[in-house]
Amino acid sequence: MAVKKIFAVLLALLTLVLSSFTAASAEEETYTIHVEDESYYQKFQGQNIEINVYNWGEYIANDALGFVDVNQEFEKLTGIKVNYTMFSSNEELYAKMCSGGTSYDVIIPSDYMIGRMIGEGMLQKLDFSNIPNYKYIDEEYKNKNYDPENEYSVPYFWGVVGIIYNKTMIDASEITGWDIFWDEKYADNMLMFANSRDAFAISLLDLGYSFNTTDEGELREAAAHLSEQKPLVQAYVMDEIYDKMEGGEAAFAPYYNGDAISMMSECDDLDFYIPENTSIFVDAFCIPEEAKNKEAAEMYINFMCEPEVGAANSIYVGYSTPMTAAWNLLDEDIHNNKAAYPDPELLEKLDSFATLPRETNGLVDQLWTEIIASDVGSGGWLLILLLGLLIGISIAVNRVHKSKKSKQ
Amino acid sequence: MKFLSKFYVGLIYFFLYIPIAVLIFFSFNQSKSRTLFTGFTMKWYEKLFTNDIIINSVINTLIVALIAGVIATVLGTMAAIGISAFNRKMKELVMNVSYLPIINPDIITGVSLMLLFLFLRVELGYTTLILAHIAFNVPIVIFNVLPKIGQMDKNVYNAALDLGCNRRQAFFKVMLPEIMPGVMAGFLLSVTYSFDDFVVSYFTSGPTSQVLSVVIYSMTRLKVSPEINALSTIMFAVVLIILLSVNVFEIRKEKRLMQRRRGGGSWL
Amino acid sequence: MLKSKYPAFPYLLFMVIFIVVPLGMVAYFAFTNLNGEFSTANIVEVADYASVIIRSLWMAFVATVISLLLGYPFAYFMARRTTHVRRTMLMLITLPMWMNFLLRTYAWMTILENNGLINRLLKLLGFGTLQLINTQGAVVLGMVYDYLPFMIIPLYTVLIKMDVSVIQAAQDLGGNPFHVFTRVILPLSVPGITTGVTMVFVPAVSTFIISRMLGGGSELMIGDLIEMQFLGNTYNPNLGGAIAFVLMVIILFCMSVMNQFDSDKEEAEEGGVVL
Numbered sequence: 001m002a003v004k005k006i007f008a009v010l011l012a013l014l015t016l017v018l019s020s021f022t023a024a025s026a027e028e029e030t031y032t033i034h035v036e037d038e039s040y041y042q043k044f045q046g047q048n049i050e051i052n053v054y055n056w057g058e059y060i061a062n063d064a065l066g067f068v069d070v071n072q073e074f075e076k077l078t079g080i081k082v083n084y085t086m087f088s089s090n091e092e093l094y095a096k097m098c099s100g101g102t103s104y105d106v107i108i109p110s111d112y113m114i115g116r117m118i119g120e121g122m123l124q125k126l127d128f129s130n131i132p133n134y135k136y137i138d139e140e141y142k143n144k145n146y147d148p149e150n151e152y153s154v155p156y157f158w159g160v161v162g163i164i165y166n167k168t169m170i171d172a173s174e175i176t177g178w179d180i181f182w183d184e185k186y187a188d189n190m191l192m193f194a195n196s197r198d199a200f201a202i203s204l205l206d207l208g209y210s211f212n213t214t215d216e217g218e219l220r221e222a223a224a225h226l227s228e229q230k231p232l233v234q235a236y237v238m239d240e241i242y243d244k245m246e247g248g249e250a251a252f253a254p255y256y257n258g259d260a261i262s263m264m265s266e267c268d269d270l271d272f273y274i275p276e277n278t279s280i281f282v283d284a285f286c287i288p289e290e291a292k293n294k295e296a297a298e299m300y301i302n303f304m305c306e307p308e309v310g311a312a313n314s315i316y317v318g319y320s321t322p323m324t325a326a327w328n329l330l331d332e333d334i335h336n337n338k339a340a341y342p343d344p345e346l347l348e349k350l351d352s353f354a355t356l357p358r359e360t361n362g363l364v365d366q367l368w369t370e371i372i373a374s375d376v377g378s379g380g381w382l383l384i385l386l387l388g389l390l391i392g393i394s395i396a397v398n399r400v401h402k403s404k405k406s407k408q
Numbered sequence: 409m410k411f412l413s414k415f416y417v418g419l420i421y422f423f424l425y426i427p428i429a430v431l432i433f434f435s436f437n438q439s440k441s442r443t444l445f446t447g448f449t450m451k452w453y454e455k456l457f458t459n460d461i462i463i464n465s466v467i468n469t470l471i472v473a474l475i476a477g478v479i480a481t482v483l484g485t486m487a488a489i490g491i492s493a494f495n496r497k498m499k500e501l502v503m504n505v506s507y508l509p510i511i512n513p514d515i516i517t518g519v520s521l522m523l524l525f526l527f528l529r530v531e532l533g534y535t536t537l538i539l540a541h542i543a544f545n546v547p548i549v550i551f552n553v554l555p556k557i558g559q560m561d562k563n564v565y566n567a568a569l570d571l572g573c574n575r576r577q578a579f580f581k582v583m584l585p586e587i588m589p590g591v592m593a594g595f596l597l598s599v600t601y602s603f604d605d606f607v608v609s610y611f612t613s614g615p616t617s618q619v620l621s622v623v624i625y626s627m628t629r630l631k632v633s634p635e636i637n638a639l640s641t642i643m644f645a646v647v648l649i650i651l652l653s654v655n656v657f658e659i660r661k662e663k664r665l666m667q668r669r670r671g672g673g674s675w676l
Numbered sequence: 677m678l679k680s681k682y683p684a685f686p687y688l689l690f691m692v693i694f695i696v697v698p699l700g701m702v703a704y705f706a707f708t709n710l711n712g713e714f715s716t717a718n719i720v721e722v723a724d725y726a727s728v729i730i731r732s733l734w735m736a737f738v739a740t741v742i743s744l745l746l747g748y749p750f751a752y753f754m755a756r757r758t759t760h761v762r763r764t765m766l767m768l769i770t771l772p773m774w775m776n777f778l779l780r781t782y783a784w785m786t787i788l789e790n791n792g793l794i795n796r797l798l799k800l801l802g803f804g805t806l807q808l809i810n811t812q813g814a815v816v817l818g819m820v821y822d823y824l825p826f827m828i829i830p831l832y833t834v835l836i837k838m839d840v841s842v843i844q845a846a847q848d849l850g851g852n853p854f855h856v857f858t859r860v861i862l863p864l865s866v867p868g869i870t871t872g873v874t875m876v877f878v879p880a881v882s883t884f885i886i887s888r889m890l891g892g893g894s895e896l897m898i899g900d901l902i903e904m905q906f907l908g909n910t911y912n913p914n915l916g917g918a919i920a921f922v923l924m925v926i927i928l929f930c931m932s933v934m935n936q937f938d939s940d941k942e943e944a945e946e947g948g949v950v951l
Contacts, residue, residue, distance in 0.1 A: 052615040057630045072460075083615040084461070086626055095911035101525055101532040102614045188807060194893055195909055235810050235892030242631040247441070249790045262631075266440075365910035372904075373728045373896045393933060413753040417765070420750050424772050424824065427783030430793065434786065483687050490684020502688070508695055511874070511931060513882030515899050516920050519906060520698030523917070527701060543694040546687060606778060606885070611907070624778045628889065640779045647774040651767050658763070 033073050033308050040132070041299060045079040049296050051105040054093065056283070057086040057239040058259070059108070059157075061316035068312050074303050080296050088238035089195035091365075097122060103290040105297040111282050112197065114153050115146035115355030124287045125151045130298035133305035141282060141322040146355060153284035154301050157258060157319035160342060160350065161198065161281070162274040164245060164260040165252035175273045178206040180252065182225075187232040191244060191253035194236035196368035197353060199226060202254055205277050212354040216363065223367040230371065245270060256281075257339050258319030264339070265318070272339040280350040282322070428644060435637030452638040459635060465623040472534070472619060473602035476541035481595040483542070484549025485587070491550070492557045506547040517544055518611035525612065532614035540612040541602045548601065549594030556590030702924070705917025718918035725901060725919070732897040733926070735812060736880035739819035743827040743876045744869065746820070751831035751868075755838075766832070773825045781818050781889050788814055788890070810892030818886040823879060827872040834868030835861075870934050878927060898923050 035041065053071075062069045071082045087093045090113040096102065097117075109117065117123050128134055134154060141155045163175055169189065174180065181190060181202060193199045201211035203222040213219065234250050242259070244250055246267040260272040285301045287294055303309060310326030313319075320340055321327055327335070334340055356364070438447030456462060491502055509517050521540045522532075530536055560583070568578040584591075606621035613622060627636055709715040722729075754765050772780065787793045788809040795805040808814055838861070846860045884899030891897075898919065900908075905916025 050616065054615070057626070085615045085618070086630070088629060089909055091909040091911070092907065095907055095909070098911050099522065099526060099906060099913070100529070101522065101536075103531065104615070230894065233892075233894060236894055239630045247789065247791050365912065369901070369904065369910050370724065372894065373725050373901065413749075416749060417753050420746065420824075421768060423821070424769075427780055427787060427821070428772065428775060430786055431779065431783045483690065486683035487687030488684075490681045490687070493681045494684070502684075502691070505691060505695060508699070511878065511927070513878055513899070513923065513927065515882050515884065515902055516702065516924055517698075519902060519916065519920055520702045521694070522906065523701040523705060523913070524694070524698040539694065542690075546690070550687075600774070604774070604776060621776060621778060624776060625885070628778060628782050636779065636782065640775070640783075643779070644771075644775055647771060651771055651774070655763065655767050659760075 033068060033070075033077075033306065033312065035077070035303070035306050035308070037132075038077070041078045041303070043078075044296055044299070047079070048081075049079075049293055050081040050083055051293050051296050051300060052083045052085070052102065053106045053300065054085055054087060054096070054104045055106075055108045057088055058242070058262070059086075059283075059313075059317055059319075060084075061312045067316060070304075070309055070313060073309075074300060077303070078296075078299060080293075080299065082300070090197065091195055097288060103292055104288050105291040105293050106300050107286050107288055108156055108283050109286060110353070111144065111146040111284070112353035112355050114284060114286060116361070117286065117288075118147065118152055119355065122289055123152045124289055124291060124294065126154065126287060126301075127294070127298060130295060131302045131305065133302045136305055136307060136310070136323040136325045138322050138324055144282060145352070146282075147284075153286050154305065155282050155284045155322040156304065157314070157317070158280065158282045158322055159256045159258045159319055160274055160347075161201070161254060161278050162257055162260065162272050162339070163252055164255050164263060164270055164272050166245065166248060166250070166269050167271050168269050169248070169251035172271065172273070175252065177275050177277075178202050178254075181254070182206065182229055182232070184232065186251055188234050189251040190233060191235055191237050191241060191250045192229070192233045193254055194238050196364050198254070199236075199368070200364055201279060201353070203229075205275075210351075211279060212351070212356070214357060214360045219360070219363060219367065223371060226371050236372065242266075256319075257342075258317055261318035261337065261340050274339070274342055274346065276346070276349070278350060280347060280352050282352070428640070431637050431640040432644065435634055435641045437634055437637075440632070440634060452634040453642075455633070456635045456638045456642075461618070462620070462623055462635075462639065465618050465620045468617055469603055469620040472537055472541055472617070473599045476538050476545055476602050477595055477599040479538075480542045480545035480598050481549050481591060484546040484594060485553050485591050487546065488550050488553035488557055488587075488590075489583075492554065506550055508547075509544045510547050510551070514544075514605070514607040515611075518608040521608065522611040532612060532617075534617045537609060537613045537617050537619070540608050541605065544605075544608060545598035545601060548597050549591070552594035552597065553587055553590040556587040560586045699924070702917050702920050705913050706921035707918075709914055718914045719922070721915055722918050722922050728896050728901055729898055729922070729926070731812075731895070732881050732899075735816055735897070736819070736877050739816050739823070739880045740827075740873055740877045742816070742820050743824050744873065747824055747827035747872065748831055748865075748869075751828050751835055754828075754832055755835035762836070766829075769825050769828055777822060778885060780822060781886055784814070784818055784821065785809060785889060788817075809890060810894070812891070812895055814890040815887050815895060815897075818890045819876075819880045819883065822886065823876040826875040826879075830871035830875065831865065831868040834865045834871075838864055874931070874934060877930065881927070882923060 060070050061067060062071065071084055074080070075082055087096065090110050093107060093109055094113060094116070097104070097107070114123070131154060137155055141158065143150045147153045163178075163180070165172070165175060170186065174183075180186070181192070193202070200219070200222050203225045204211045204213060204218065207218070207221060207225060209215075209218045209222070235244070237244060237253070241253055241255055242263055245253060245263050248267075248269065257272060257274070260270070264270045264272065285304065287297050287301075291297055304313070305323065307323060307325035307329060310321050310323050311329035314321045314326060314330060315334075318340070321330075434441075434445065435452055436448050436450070437445050437452075438449045491499055494502065518540075521536075521543060525532060525536050564586075565578055565582050568582045569575070573581065604621070605619075606625065609619045610622055610625065613619060624636065624639070627633070706718055707714060707716065709717060754762060754769075757765065785792070789795070790805060790807070790809070792809070794808060798805055842864070843856060843860055846856045851859065881897075882899045884897060884903045887895055887897045887900055893900075902916050902919050902923070904910050905912045905919065
């Protein structure tokens with residue numbers, strides 16, 4: 001019978017799966033993490049503590065087949081369970097934290113968002129006696145403008161925004177700045193940031209304004225500029241960009257240098273360009289006000305500041321580490337990679353996103369929604385027309401039905 | 409005409425199964441590419457089995473679906489019994505309100521429940537998730553059990569009471585078996601819906617209670633790995649096996665009924 | 677026990693807390709502003725996004741019509757086969773429904789992308805490539821694909837229950853096949869059509885996954901807008917509540933239009949819900 005045949009095939013498939021699985025697990029390489037002071041990490045062993053970590057997507061080493069899974073290593077070492085979830089932009093992180101409902105123990109926002117959260121009382125001060133590895137962070141990344149006394153954050157990675165492009169689809173010489181994003185020749189062949197801050201920054205830079213402006217006129221101009229760009233954009237992406245660029249779906253896109261490095265290692269056709277007026281950013285660990293397990297969270301942060309962990313993360317994720325001890329563990333090629341570690345002269349000139357006031361944030365949010373929703377403004381009366389139509393149809397059908405029934 | 413109909417039916421099936429076939433095919437791909445097949449390998453299946461997040465989410469989903477299903481079935485069956493005794497107006501009112509979660513787009517159900525939990529300052533986790541699932545499952549149960557109650561012959565219940573059963577016995581021995589098909593259908597539909605639900609879970613779950621759909625969603629937003637394809641293949645195989653078994657079971661049941669009819673016939 | 681209303685009370689309580697109150701909360705957020713005061717500003721703001729709402733309604737409408745046109749003949753052909761064949765066919769139709777909805781939508785990305793399967797095939801055959809993904813067409817395709825079984829099953833249910841003798845009588849009275857279809861079969865299948873249309877239109881109009889995966893994030897639909905206001909890039913629960921409220925009203929309107937076609941409310945109580 002056909003049914004029996006199908007069963008037999010499925011059974012064979014299942015055994016095949018299981019057998020290959022057991023065979024290959026023997027040849028796993030392991031990359032082990034050594035920590036300086038193991039005893040510190042034993043504090044919560046056996047207490048069944050869990051922490052909720054909310055991080056960017058693809059922002060931690062986790063390739064279980066052959067590399068190291070940092071979260072698993074942490075769990076093994078400390079006995080603390082990590083509930084790891086991901087977000088794709090600072091605004092998404094902010095929205096999730098505002099809608100209440102979840103208390104995260106560790107979050108990793110970017111500089112300007114940290115400034116905003118400190119201002120709104122959303123973060124707790126850190127107890128640095130629980131984070132001895134803070135000593136590994138280079139001086140130049142401490143006490144930055146978003147956290148002047150450095151009480152709330154510990155840097156994780158830093159980076160710059162640039163343009164990742166496909167050498168086979170566009171000539172490198174054509175890319176000279178952000179204006180390429182308004183070039184009609186590449187309509188439908190470019191991607192764009194799917195978050196308001198980064199997108200507005202590019203638009204403002206192209207218009208010659210500062211990306212930290214609070215001037216309403218300039219922001220509205222930037223919004224109009226982005227609307228002009230919209231027909232040329234193939235898609236608005238964040239983490240979806242990996243697939244698209246590696247698969248050759250688009251010619252170029254703006255993105256962060258760390259991810260660019262990951263993409264370039266997977267696809268030889270890609271290269272990275274850093275415009276002179278771009279932004280530099282720092283992502284850092286913070287502990288929200290409602291965190292339930294502050295000490296366990298601080299232990300997690302301390303673990304992430306172990307040089308070997310920092311190096312492992314940097315290798316996997318591609319981003320640039322703020323710890324010289326970790327940097328020393330990396331390969332020569334990475335040290336010399338201009339995309340990963342640009343020249344200091346270039347870096348000095350770069351500015352970072354400042355925390356914008358509340359009204360500006362509200363305005364930008366509103367403008368961004370309008371841009372994304374496209375062809376806005378005309379529709380008010382159209383909607384009323386539509387509703388009227390619906391009511392009219394409803395009444396008409398009702399009448400027809402009633403007349404039919406009365407005939408019966 | 410016959411050929412045309414067969415061709416058309418085949419075309420629709422082709423349309424429905426092509427994406428699934430593509431997913432399955434590329435789960436064996438050597439490289440990470442979703443569109444270029446470079447070689448045969450089972451490594452993505454291995455990786456899947458060692459992926460804690462996915463395995464935990466499957467367990468979570470099963471737990472939530474089963475618990476919510478059971479509670480919803482009990483609550484819904486009791487409700488259906490009570491509702492069948494309401495007067496016309498009450499009945500209509502309750503039915504219309506119960507109809508809301510079914511008819512409402514799931515995003516509204518999800519958002520409304522999230523707002524409720526926000527207002528009550530309840531932390532999103534297992535509890536909120538299960539409550540949310542019960543909320544959209546109970547109406548399903550009610551709408552499956554109520555018709556059965558309507559079709560039931562009320563006199564048999566009364567006869568049982570007359571013959572000396574107390575209410576509880578009458579319920580379990582007479583009423584329940586009659587409405588059991590509806591109850592079972594309601595339960596199975598609830599579990600299916602819960603297992604497949606994405607939107608409501610997305611709005612009402614926390615980091616400790618990630619269900620499979622939510623994990624899949626975050627996977628598709630990241631660097632795509634053929635692990636997703638491997639997961640799809642396994643899910644497809646499981647569903648296929650379940651449906652085939654049900655089918656076989658039904659065929660056997662019908663054969664038995666046919667045989668009885670042909671053979672005996674005296675009990676009709 | 678049959679006369680007893682008490683078993684329903686736990687559910688009634690549950691129903692109020694978990695169905696009525698949440699919807700009330702949506703209304704609450706819709707009609708207040710950030711400071712908690714009563715304000716209709718949000719509802720007015722929704723009018724700014726009228727184009728999104730209209731686009732969603734239009735695309736859902738197109739998807740529903742296509743599903744109906746594709747699904748009806750299929751259900752019809754299926755209903756005419758023998759029991760054994762029908763059972764297998766039904767199983768094969770429900771199988772995709774049981775696969776996770778996200779995965780099925782995701783699968784289309786592989787097929788439609790610029791370097792996806794279709795374009796690769798076209799390149800191989802010498803034709804140029806087509807822009808398939810990140811278009812409205814791709815989103816409608818995704819909708820039809822995901823919801824077609826939900827259209828077919830109600831239609832099929834109604835068609836097999838149809839009284840064959842009525843059809844035979846129509847044929848005996850001299851009607852040609854076309855007349856028999858339009859005057860007898862089609863009107864009798866209206867309950868199935870309304871169920872099917874409901875089950876496709878409502879999810880189609882409110883989806884946000886299909887438009888995100890296949891639409892490139894630039895063809896926003898109502899669902900995307902709502903999601904953005906709560907968990908997405910712009911946090912504004914009041915606006916989100918307002919949009920959700922407007923969506924609910926629109927759906928209720930459409931349902932009442934549909935109900936005009938459904939003469940027998942008893943229908944809902946009879947065969948259970950074919951969900």
